[in-house]
Amino acid sequence: MNHFQYKDGELFCEDIPVAVIAQEVGTPFYLYSKATLTRHFQAFDSGFADIDHITCFAVKSCSNIAVLSLFSGLGGGADIVSGGELFRALQAGMDPRRIIYSGVGKGEEELRYGLKSGILLFNVESEQELLRLQKVAADMGVTAPIAFRVNPDVDPKTHAYISTGLAKNKFGIPIDEALELYVQAAEMEHIKVMGVSCHIGSQLTLISPFVEALRKVKAFVGRLAEKGIAINYIDLGGGVGITYDDEEPPHPQEYAKAIIEELGGLKATLILEPGRVIVGNAGIMVTEVQYTKTNRGGDKEKNFVVVDAGMNDLTRPSLYGAYHSIQPVQEKTTASQLVDIVGPICETGDFLAQDRVFPQVEQGDLLAVMSAGAYGFTMASNYNSRPRAAEVMVSGERFAVIRERETIESLIKGEAIPEFLEKK
Ligand SMILES: *Cc1c(COP(=O)(O)O)cnc(C)c1O
Numbered sequence: 001m002n003h004f005q006y007k008d009g010e011l012f013c014e015d016i017p018v019a020v021i022a023q024e025v026g027t028p029f030y031l032y033s034k035a036t037l038t039r040h041f042q043a044f045d046s047g048f049a050d051i052d053h054i055t056c057f058a059v060k061s062c063s064n065i066a067v068l069s070l071f072s073g074l075g076g077g078a079d080i081v082s083g084g085e086l087f088r089a090l091q092a093g094m095d096p097r098r099i100i101y102s103g104v105g106k107g108e109e110e111l112r113y114g115l116k117s118g119i120l121l122f123n124v125e126s127e128q129e130l131l132r133l134q135k136v137a138a139d140m141g142v143t144a145p146i147a148f149r150v151n152p153d154v155d156p157k158t159h160a161y162i163s164t165g166l167a168k169n170k171f172g173i174p175i176d177e178a179l180e181l182y183v184q185a186a187e188m189e190h191i192k193v194m195g196v197s198c199h200i201g202s203q204l205t206l207i208s209p210f211v212e213a214l215r216k217v218k219a220f221v222g223r224l225a226e227k228g229i230a231i232n233y234i235d236l237g238g239g240v241g242i243t244y245d246d247e248e249p250p251h252p253q254e255y256a257k258a259i260i261e262e263l264g265g266l267k268a269t270l271i272l273e274p275g276r277v278i279v280g281n282a283g284i285m286v287t288e289v290q291y292t293k294t295n296r297g298g299d300k301e302k303n304f305v306v307v308d309a310g311m312n313d314l315t316r317p318s319l320y321g322a323y324h325s326i327q328p329v330q331e332k333t334t335a336s337q338l339v340d341i342v343g344p345i346c347e348t349g350d351f352l353a354q355d356r357v358f359p360q361v362e363q364g365d366l367l368a369v370m371s372a373g374a375y376g377f378t379m380a381s382n383y384n385s386r387p388r389a390a391e392v393m394v395s396g397e398r399f400a401v402i403r404e405r406e407t408i409e410s411l412i413k414g415e416a417i418p419e420f421l422e423k424k
Pocket residue numbers: 058060061079102103199201202203237238239240273274275276277374
């Protein structure tokens with residue numbers, strides 16, 4: 001359930017017509033519903049209410065500080081993958097004791113920043129990272145709390161670009177080699193071993209791979225115990241899928257039930273890193289039709305709807321061939337035709353939808369690209385020198401711009417013409 005619904009043929013976000021917001025802020029823009037964000041966070045988090053747990057929202061999926069601040073207020077933490085995300089989480093008021101740091105390539109400065117901020121856990125992904133962290137912590141005279149991200153070699157049965165838990169993926173440490181590393185880490189003076197973590201992929205629509213991964217992690221925790229290494233945190237990562245089209249992902253409560261069951265009596269705090277399942281269907285992108293045209297070649301005919309948002313604004317269709325439902329903001333009764341909905345970028349790969357059955361629309365019509373809350377704005381770029389879109393949050397009858405549309409002046413911020421190019 002989300003709060004993007006039609007009333008009398010007009011798309012609303014909670015209690016405001018989407019068109020009213022478009023009138024005020026221009027297009028394209030991202031639009032988030034506070035009620036939906038809240039509902040999805042709580043639906044996920046409450047599934048684990050009976051056990052010790054922390055829901056660490058995956059910042060990379062939707063990193064606006066207003067969104068992070070909302071989740072912080074609901075008792076959530078943050079899963080970060082860079083110093084930049086740490087800065088955002090702290091600015092949003094997140095408690096550092098609920099921040100965990102994932103990622104395969106943490107820089108020295110980033111490790112220092114994490115230590116200085118007193119975050120809960122570093123999810124270490126290689127021996128070299130462990131050695132670097134030990135060195136930085138020693139320099140600072142502190143101890144770094146760590147988990148290793150192990151790779152359980154489980155097939156998540158998802159898109160190849162977003163599966164992470166297979167032996168062939170770059171993430172984590174093969175679970176069979178991790179034991180040695182744990183023993184090594186346990187003896188290091190400035191390292192404190194606290195947990196085991198894994199994250200097997202994104203947009204999973206089955207529960208069984210999560211359960212299989214947890215089973216392997218549990219067995220591994222048993223082997224660690226035999227070596228006298230106690231584990232306080234088990235981090236299962238994120239990855240629960242959502243419905244974009246006709247997928248049937250598990251309900252978060254079902255997922256929670258299966259995980260708690262598999263966990264059994266294991267005494268550890270569970271960490272979860274959901275991203276998409278919380279924000280994906282809590283946000284849309286709104287764009288305006290610029291032109292419609294039909295290109296004819298031989299006996300073939302192709303209809304295009306050119307809109308003012310492109311692959312720089314929403315990359316997922318181009319990058320993953322991802323499906324997003326697209327709906328006219330004012331419901332249409334016009335005849336349907338087969339169209340490509342494309343952006344203004346000079347790339348053939350710049351589309352939001354291909355071969356879509358779509359009602360006839362015209363210049364100036366507003367379209368809503370649904371399920372755009374996750375990996376939408378956060379993956380946006382300035383390609384083709386396009387200022388990035390505005391972000392807006394709605395609460396009931398109110399709305400607020402939570403990120404201004406970029407200006408063309410901001411596009412050249414930091415650029416300079418060197419002296420040796422200047423004309424005499
Ligand atoms: C991307 C990522 C997540 C979030 O994945 P979702 O599919 O959005 O839930 C969680 N943990 C790690 C380590 C990630 O890289």
